[in-house]
Amino acid sequence: MDTHTDVADYLETAGTLAWEVPNLPHLTPLRPIKTVGVIGAGTMGGGISMNFVNAGLNVKIVETKQEALDRGLGVVRANYERSAKRGRFPMEEVDERMSRFEGCLSIDDLADCDLVIEAVFEDMDLKRDIFTKLDAVMKQGAILATNTSALDIDEIAAVTKRPEDVIGLHFFSPANVMKLLEIVRADHTANDVVATCMDLAKKIGKVATLVGVCPGFVGNRILFARQDQANRLVAKGVLPWDVDAALNAFGFRMGPFQMSDLAGLDIGWSKGAKTDNPIRDALCEMDRRGQKTQAGFYDYDENRNPTPSDVTAKIIKDITKAEPITMPESEIIEACIYPMINEAVKILEENKAQRPSDIDVVWINGYGWPADKGGPMFYGDMVGAKAVLAKMEELANEDPSCEPAALLRELAAEDGKFTDINTGGLKTKGGA
Helix, strand or coil: CCCHHHHHHHHHHHHHHCCCCCCCCCCCCCCCCCEEEEECCCHHHHHHHHHHHHCCCEEEEECCCHHHHHHHHHHHHHHHHHHHHCCCCCCHHHHHHHCCEEEECCHHHHCCCCEEEECCCCCHHHHHHHHHHHHHHCCCCCEEEECCCCCCHHHHHCCCCCHHHEEEEEECCCCCCCCEEEEEECCCCCHHHHHHHHHHHHHCCCEEEEEECCCCCCHHHHHHHHHHHHHHHHHHCECHHHHHHHHHHHCCCCCHHHHHHHHCCCCCCCCCCCCCCHHHHHHHHCCCCEHHHCECCEEECCCCCEEECHHHHHHHHHHHCCCCECCCHHHHHHHHHHHHHHHHHHHHHCCCECCHHHHHHHHHHHCCCCHHHCCHHHHHHHHCHHHHHHHHHHHHCCCHHHCCCHHHHHHHHHCCCHHHCCCCCCCCCCCC
């Protein structure tokens, strides 16, 4: 299963299967969605809104201040004008699309929306506060969605009197461009809410996967496992650009530290903070916060071209006390990729994904996994469960989080395939 044709056929089948929800009763009625509310007009909120406007729906977008609202809608207009100049649609359509937006300054203005999506900062207290307000003002039957990328949606739903109406709609940034949509089913999410959101995802041109609630869901949970190991390599003396180069050679357009610089090192960080990532903390304190400050793990020129940084190398050595070392690309790849496979197996063990191929759909469409390697599960079959287990046992000697999944041990013993794993699909406490 390592030829180009096999990969292409597998991914085509995987993409089709992702739309099938085995435990959803056939012909589940859909809730009508005509007006969508979006809370937050920043990068995510604006991008999310564009998906629905592009599909012909009207969107009410809420901000706390007029200045932030104007800025957000200005960015949306600029995006549309850029697309029109590139010939994607006539320039006069810009005004037509913008006319479907209604800017609002109060959550109360969303009361009649059929679907509302919260797209604010990743702060549980803030999200709980917003959902408490939504519960009080939204009409009966409205779908209440959160765009959280990692937080516990069951905890968010618990502040409402209608947890059956709450669901996760995790868009990927930039939300108007990225194809993937993780639809996160919480413990009490109703069948018709799931069915409606799956149908809506298709209407707005997304590739959807239905997943369960766990830290980071499917995509980010696996990403966190990779980042942890990348950080461990740096702590041993492997330089960030060497880690990135190995992942680039594997086929990722961006490695872990290139991606961190692009996203911004100060996400989830505040001045003076001491987190479990002291290298990141030190870089941020020096105002090395990524591409936006022309310095992060890398130094950047005015065109954002990166070069390895002597400043970063010194910070790393000062903090880790490790002498810089060279590690073969193959070892770096195994250390970063095999834990992703192990984490994916744990997700299936916990019934937080419907099937192995859904995990591959997530990573192909949301994280730039190289298409010729099919996704973490497909690639696991390319290298074999025994090789993955051997590496995980080696890593687990230093890092308990790398403890091999029980199912990985079974696969290795039986020479089984990752893509054939069947643990019963996605399960929630609600029974679905």
